[in-house]
Amino acid sequence: MRKNMSDKYDLIILGGGPGGYVAAIRAAQLGAKVALIEKDKVGGTCLNRGCIPTKALIACTNLYDKIRQAENYGIKTVSSSIDLKYIIDRKNKIVDKLVKGVEFLLNKNKIDVIFGTGKVLEPGKVEISAPDSRKLLVVSRKLILATGSHPASLPGINFDGIRFLSSDNLLDYNELPEKLDIVGGGIIGIHFAQIYSSLGCEVAIYEALPEILPGIDEEIIATVKRILKRKNINIVTGTIFDPKKANEKTLICIGRTPNTQGIENLNLKMDGKSVLVNEKMEASIPGVYAVGDLVSRKMLAHVAYEQGVIAAENAMGLNRTFNYDCVPFGIYTSPEIGSVGLTEKEARLRQGFGGQAKENIKVGKFPFAALGIAQAIGEIEGSIKVVSDGEGKILGVHILGPEANTLISIATIAIKNKLKVDQLAETFQAHPTYPEGLQEAALNVLKRSLHIIN
Ligand code: FAD
Numbered sequence: 001m002r003k004n005m006s007d008k009y010d011l012i013i014l015g016g017g018p019g020g021y022v023a024a025i026r027a028a029q030l031g032a033k034v035a036l037i038e039k040d041k042v043g044g045t046c047l048n049r050g051c052i053p054t055k056a057l058i059a060c061t062n063l064y065d066k067i068r069q070a071e072n073y074g075i076k077t078v079s080s081s082i083d084l085k086y087i088i089d090r091k092n093k094i095v096d097k098l099v100k101g102v103e104f105l106l107n108k109n110k111i112d113v114i115f116g117t118g119k120v121l122e123p124g125k126v127e128i129s130a131p132d133s134r135k136l137l138v139v140s141r142k143l144i145l146a147t148g149s150h151p152a153s154l155p156g157i158n159f160d161g162i163r164f165l166s167s168d169n170l171l172d173y174n175e176l177p178e179k180l181d182i183v184g185g186g187i188i189g190i191h192f193a194q195i196y197s198s199l200g201c202e203v204a205i206y207e208a209l210p211e212i213l214p215g216i217d218e219e220i221i222a223t224v225k226r227i228l229k230r231k232n233i234n235i236v237t238g239t240i241f242d243p244k245k246a247n248e249k250t251l252i253c254i255g256r257t258p259n260t261q262g263i264e265n266l267n268l269k270m271d272g273k274s275v276l277v278n279e280k281m282e283a284s285i286p287g288v289y290a291v292g293d294l295v296s297r298k299m300l301a302h303v304a305y306e307q308g309v310i311a312a313e314n315a316m317g318l319n320r321t322f323n324y325d326c327v328p329f330g331i332y333t334s335p336e337i338g339s340v341g342l343t344e345k346e347a348r349l350r351q352g353f354g355g356q357a358k359e360n361i362k363v364g365k366f367p368f369a370a371l372g373i374a375q376a377i378g379e380i381e382g383s384i385k386v387v388s389d390g391e392g393k394i395l396g397v398h399i400l401g402p403e404a405n406t407l408i409s410i411a412t413i414a415i416k417n418k419l420k421v422d423q424l425a426e427t428f429q430a431h432p433t434y435p436e437g438l439q440e441a442a443l444n445v446l447k448r449s450l451h452i453i454n
Contacts, residue, residue: 007112009035009140011315012126014118014262017044018301019292020146021102023308028109030316035138036111037118037128042102044148045293046301048095049168054191056091057171058332061198065334072378082199085174114138119262120145123285142287142315145263145275146308149256149293154183157243157252164243165251167192176201177249183241184253185212187331190224192251194333197231204234206241208254213331217343217385217398224333224400227381258294271295279321281311289315298327328412330405335368335382338408341396341415347387360390364421364445366437368401370452373432377402384441386411392420397441403434410438421445 011027013020016038024036041048060082070077106113114136116128124143128136151166153159159166165173167188180196182189185207197203205212205228212235213221225235243250258274269276269284274296281289289311292304310320328340342350347361367383368374382401388394397411414424425442429435440449447454 007035007136007138009033009112009138011035011142011144011312012037012118012124012138012140013144013146014120014126015044015146015148015259015292015294016042016102016106016113017146017148017292017304018046019148019294019304019308019311020044020144021106021308022305023144023146023291023312024111025105025109026309026312027316028111030313030318032312032316034111035140036106036113037126037138038113038115039117041099042106042113043095043099046304047098047102049171051301052098053091053095053171054167054188054195055332056094057087057195058191058334060087060090061195062334065198069378082176084176084199088172088174091171117262120266122265123288143289144308144311144315145283145288145290145294146292146304147259147262147294148304149258149296149299151253152255152257153252154241154243154254159252163246163248163250165249167251167253170251178202179204179247179249181206181241181247181250182253183250184255185209185235185237186214186253186255187329188253189251190228190331190333192253193228193233194231197228197233202232204236204247206239207235207237208240210238212237213337215343216331216337216339217400218345219383219385220337220339220398220400223382224337227333227335256293256296256299258296260294279323280314280319281307281322282314287315297324298329300327300329303327326412326416328408330408332405333400335379335401336399336404338399338404338406338411339397340408340412341394342387343396343398344385344387347389347395361395362388362390362421362445364388364441364443364449366441366444366449366452368434368437370440371432371434371437373434373436374402376432384437386421386424386438386441386445388421388445392422392445394419394421394424394442397438399438401434401437407434407438410435 010032011034013036024034067080116130119127161169179202182205185205193203275290283290291307293299310322313320331337364386369380374380379402385398387396443449
């Protein structure tokens with residue numbers, strides 16, 4: 001800790017994850033003197049225990065799967081095997097490099113990063129306990145809370161890191177269990193199911209709800225279940241997991257709980273376990289903002305980034321708002337899932353949405369198997385679905401297939417900028433590429449498909 005007692009700032013940010021560090025950079029760009037308080041490592045959950053480490057592992061298991069399919073491409077390989085310790089080391093090196101990158105950015109933006117645990121004493125006044133037990137007091141005009149979230153557990157179960165594991169624990173395991181039970185069939189559970197099954201582990205998923213992947217397009221879920229079953233992943237839905245019957249290793253990923261420790265003194269209005277904010281990311285006390293997993297309607301890193309930017313700009317006197325209408329997300333299943341906007345079911349349920357009766361909802365689809373590039377590369381599973389209202393307004397796009405995570409960005413630009421289906425359909429794409437499939441799905445809404453029968 002290198003600061004003096006009672007340092008004064010324009011803005012204090014509590015938590016250096018995606019919400020907090022991006023807010024710090026944006027406020028500094030706008031001329032603020034900023035203190036960023038972090039008790040662990042900058043980059044937060046996303047960089048250290050979430051988005052990036054899981055994708056570093058998935059990159060290895062996807063490659064391993066591909067190598068095992070090499071004969072389908074006429075390539076003979078000698079036998080391949082996994083070195084889990086190397087895979088974990090590689091993941092750690094990637095994380096370390098990116099953490100250093102964030103530190104560099106914060107430094108170049110002249111942000112005071114103060115390592116220690118922050119406790120808000122009152123609005124604009126934060127006490128920091130440093131790792132060496134020293135205390136520091138910092139004061140500011142404005143405060144952004146970005147303390148993130150931690151894995152939730154089942155009643156009566158503690159994460160012991162041996163039998164009952166959180167996603168944090170599993171990311172550093174370099175011994176492969178024979179069997180892994182996964183409680184929770186959401187995005188994180190499905191990611192780990194795929195990683196561990198590719199590594200050769202016997203995996204079962206237990207989901208209390210009637211379906212895995214809540215909120216995802218129903219046809220996509222049906223296909224994903226088929227794919228997971230093909231990989232010998234056992235999926236049990238509509239069943240409460242009984243911990244007494246737990247296997248040698250049980251991963252519990254039933255959701256995440258916002259971190260409110262350190263901000264209790266503010267007595268902010270809450271929305272369940274999350275801090276209640278308005279669309280400007282203001283909490284119930286003037287000058288106090290909250291962002292990211294702490295406000296939690298969609299616990300995604302890019303939501304935290306954007307909310308961080310908006311909170312910083314508003315704290316600096318600008319006037320920006322956040323809304324949840326056009327939040328894309330990607331899931332690194334194999335093949336990938338990309339989704340933005342309303343699902344077909346949501347659109348039909350929202351009778352009168354956009355002034356349209358539910359029967360006016362239109363849907364266009366295009367299977368990857370009908371796409372030249374998908375056949376050439378050998379990634380033909382899945383399809384693209386475009387949902388629109390009767391006037392051609394695009395309400396949602398849902399993709400299961402190769403590069404779905406990247407393709408969804410085209411759909412996001414279209415929805416965000418209120419493009420109509422005919423505009424997407426009449427934007428011709430390079431050949432042979434996956435975006436042609438998105439154009440074809442839009443053409444299919446208009447019953448003008450060129451490469452499938454309408
Ligand atoms: P966090 O990233 O949790 O950061 C909060 C920070 O605040 C932490 O560094 C913490 O140490 C610090 N902190 C907390 N309290 C204090 C205190 N009192 N004093 C000082 N510091 C404090 N999202 C995606 O968009 N895409 C993905 O692919 C994806 N994959 C994921 C995979 C996994 C396994 C997990 C667990 C999450 C994943 N997420 C993904 C979600 C994403 O990581 C979070 O939405 C994102 O990190 C939230 O950012 P945040 O800034 O709100 O909080």
